[in-house]
Amino acid sequence: MRFLKTLSKVSVAFALTALGTLSSADETGKVEYMQNCATCHGESGLGQGPLAELMTVSVPGLTGLSARNDGVFPMLEVIHIIDGRQGTRGHGGPMPVWGGRFKASVEEMGPYSAEMVVRGRVLSLVYYLESIQQ
Template sequence: MRFFKLLSRVSVACAFAAVGTISLAEESGKVEYMENCATCHGESGLGDGPLAELMTVPVPGLTDLSAKNDGVFPMLEVIHTVDGRQGTRGHGYPMPVWGSRFKASVEEMGPYGAEVVVRGRILSLVYYLESIQQ
């Protein structure tokens, strides 16, 4: 038990050190976005990615999330939608459940370390989405 507490604290410290500032989080979030989201949502976030026309539901733009929420970026809702593990289907099917996909890529870190990495990746991605609001 003591080992897991230590591992958890070290993982959190590493995550904060890796992200550092919101600006760095936005930069790493942009990389996440371009690698995992742009094929459907488009490089500019307008819902016009190269795979959008192949989807069975319209792919939403992501630059007007604040505008649709009275000028306030809906941070928690976006985090839940991107993570997807709690069952939110914020914009239709079939968006990948990125929380599960990210976690599968770092399972060797154990349940606590992997979860810290997953949450960090999602938070960075959402900070980036917040930065592209119009």
């Protein structure tokens, strides 16, 4: 019974997200970015967060991803780097595997529901990154 309630909540959340506007996804992604990424990449996305100087590798700016890819935002590559569970490691390895961290926070939902939440969080974050390209 608990599983069905959780699944229903996730289904409703997923449907509302799917019906939402891209700007809504951008706002959700901005919140996600500020909570999880800005400490290294900086609030502006230029790679100058408060922890950047403590890193053993250079923290890249994230506002020029499209410019470095002939004007096209590399959506799938960015998804894979952020998620990290496919073996694609950002920055040569030290970047957290956000897909694993996000999933650990919602595992009680069950494997399928948790995976939907993880993918939604990653996608919202990527939509936000796409919106800050210069």
